[in-house]
Amino acid sequence: MVKTLADELFERGYEVTVYYFDDLKGINFKCPTKRISYLSSEPFRNNDIIHSHSFRPDIYNLVRGVFFRKPKISTAHCYVYQDFAMFYGKIVSVVFGSLWIQIWRRFRMVVQLTDDMEKYYRSYLRSDRMCVIHNAKFVDRFEPEITxxxxxxxxxxxxxxxxxxxxxxxxxxxxxxxxxxxxxxxxxxxxxxxxxxxxxxxxxxxxxxxxxxxxxxxxxxxxxxxxxxxxxxxxxxxxxxxxxxxxxxxxxxxxxxxxxxxxxxxxxxxxxxxxxxxxxxxxxxxxxxxxxxxxxxxxxxxxxxxxxxxxxxxxxxxxxxxxxxxxxx
Missing domain, CATH: 3.40.50.2000 (Glycogen Phosphorylase B;)
Structure with a gap:
């Protein structure tokens, strides 16, 4: 979803840069990309809006962005307590799920992917700090590489x-x-x-x-x-x-x-x-x-x-x- 949105915005003439911590593993963006560390402030100095995805980028967006008055946006891609419990167990779910919720509470907006997800987070986040935007994806019609x-x-x-x-x-x-x-x-x-x-x-x-x-x-x-x-x-x-x-x-x-x-x-x-x-x-x-x-x-x-x-x-x-x-x- 991140690649799809970034590529489409770039194609429309908007200035977009994708910053990342870990190797992109062959993912190619149409827009500029740059690997950064947690100490970097470049995203906040060079952009008007910081839109982060996933746990570590959201932490970075909050902590490093404290010195910059830039709107912070995140997209929730999961049901935090439910999914953390399934992958890592109940204790991890409570600890890190609660931490993530606290981070989101300090964001200008948290995008939910479905009406059900928005309903799920009503108990944790303010309704005026949430909105629903469905995912989309670019697909081509090329033939598959088949053996x-x-x-x-x-x-x-x-x-x-x-x-x-x-x-x-x-x-x-x-x-x-x-x-x-x-x-x-x-x-x-x-x-x-x-x-x-x-x-x-x-x-x-x-x-x-x-x-x-x-x-x-x-x-x-x-x-x-x-x-x-x-x-x-x-x-x-x-x-x-x-x-x-x-x-x-x-x-x-x-x-x-x-x-x-x-x-x-x-x-x-x-x-x-x-x-x-x-x-x-x-x-x-x-x-x-x-x-x-x-x-x-x-x-x-x-x-x-x-x-x-x-x-x-x-x-x-x-x-x-x-x-x-x-x-x-």
């Missing part, structure tokens, strides 16, 4: 008339991908294309072998611009236990792909029952039902995706942030 082995598998599925479930995510417990693997034995007409890597990779492969569906799962690993593989997908599946605003949802919308997702508050604040197939977390048969029902309604759903692509467009997100920046000056 001969992968193409052979996909062609084989096509010859068997298998419909493809697409998953693009970090392979970690929070993403709930095991639910899709567990559902496949009850979905003989479907296969799964899984893009991503992470700590659960080997466990998921073992689960596919034990379930007898190894021949119906293609593990593509991490791919840059994984959305390009949506051309091979019939239904995009997001079985997460927790999300801020999943970019995979946006990608599916832009490519007009039917979506099946867990019925968590984030997803339900973005979609209605008529637009996607919801299922209850942990209920594999409900997931099977949602996939079958969504596939049967795929033509109707695709028409709705065209409308959603306008609502969650890059232009809509950029204009919302520009309006916020102007209001803060």
């Amino acid at each position: 001969e082995t992968e193409k052979a598998v996909l062609d084989g599925w096509s010859a068997r008339n298998l419909s493809v479930l697409g998953i693009s995510a970090k392979l970690i417990p929070r993403k709930g991908i095991d639910q899709v693997i567990r559902a496949l034995p009850s979905l003989p007409g479907f296969a799964a294309l899984v893009l991503g890597d992470g700590q659960e990779a080997e466990n998921l492969r073992d689960l596919a072998r034990l379930g007898g569906v190894e021949d119906r799962v293609l593990w593509g690993g991490f791919r840059e611009n994984s959305y390009r593989f949506l051309k091979y997908v019939d239904i995009s599946v997001l079985p997460s236990f927790s999300e801020g605003f999943p970019l995979a949802l946006l990608e599916a919308i832009y490519f007009e792909k039917p979506i099946v997702c867990s019925g968590i508050p984030t997803h339900r604040s973005i979609f209605t029952e008529e637009e996607v197939g919801f299922f209850e977390l942990g209920d594999i048969q409900d997931l099977v039902r949602a996939i079958e029902k969504t596939y049967a309604r795929r033509k109707v759903i695709r028409a709705r995706m065209k409308e959603l692509s306008i609502k969650y467009s890059l232009d809509a997100m950029t204009e919302s942030y520009l309006k916020l920046y102007r209001a803060c000056l």
Whole structure:
């Protein structure tokens, strides 16, 4: 989201600089970028607004910015207490979650990604210091870089008339991908294309072998611009236990792909029952039902995706942030 917004603002002629602490790991911005230390004051001396993302940049924005009267803005990308508890445990969640909340209370504005997220933070932040701006993402229509082995598998599925479930995510417990693997034995007409890597990779492969569906799962690993593989997908599946605003949802919308997702508050604040197939977390048969029902309604759903692509467009997100920046000056 940061790259998408920075690139779009730069393309529109605004002066944008992305400052960072850690290596960008191959991420290329259109605007100037510069690596800084926690002692650097350059961002505050050379810019009108400081918009930080994530825990450490927010600390920097607050502490180093104390000597500069520049508007401080942050975007919340998670549910702090809930997500910290899931990753690091309850004690860490209470300590660092509370610290992050205290930091945000000193910011001019904290952007929330969904109405549900804004509701979540009402108990901690002032309502006049929050606003909702949905994420967006730039996508191209280039062909994916696919290996001969992968193409052979996909062609084989096509010859068997298998419909493809697409998953693009970090392979970690929070993403709930095991639910899709567990559902496949009850979905003989479907296969799964899984893009991503992470700590659960080997466990998921073992689960596919034990379930007898190894021949119906293609593990593509991490791919840059994984959305390009949506051309091979019939239904995009997001079985997460927790999300801020999943970019995979946006990608599916832009490519007009039917979506099946867990019925968590984030997803339900973005979609209605008529637009996607919801299922209850942990209920594999409900997931099977949602996939079958969504596939049967795929033509109707695709028409709705065209409308959603306008609502969650890059232009809509950029204009919302520009309006916020102007209001803060």
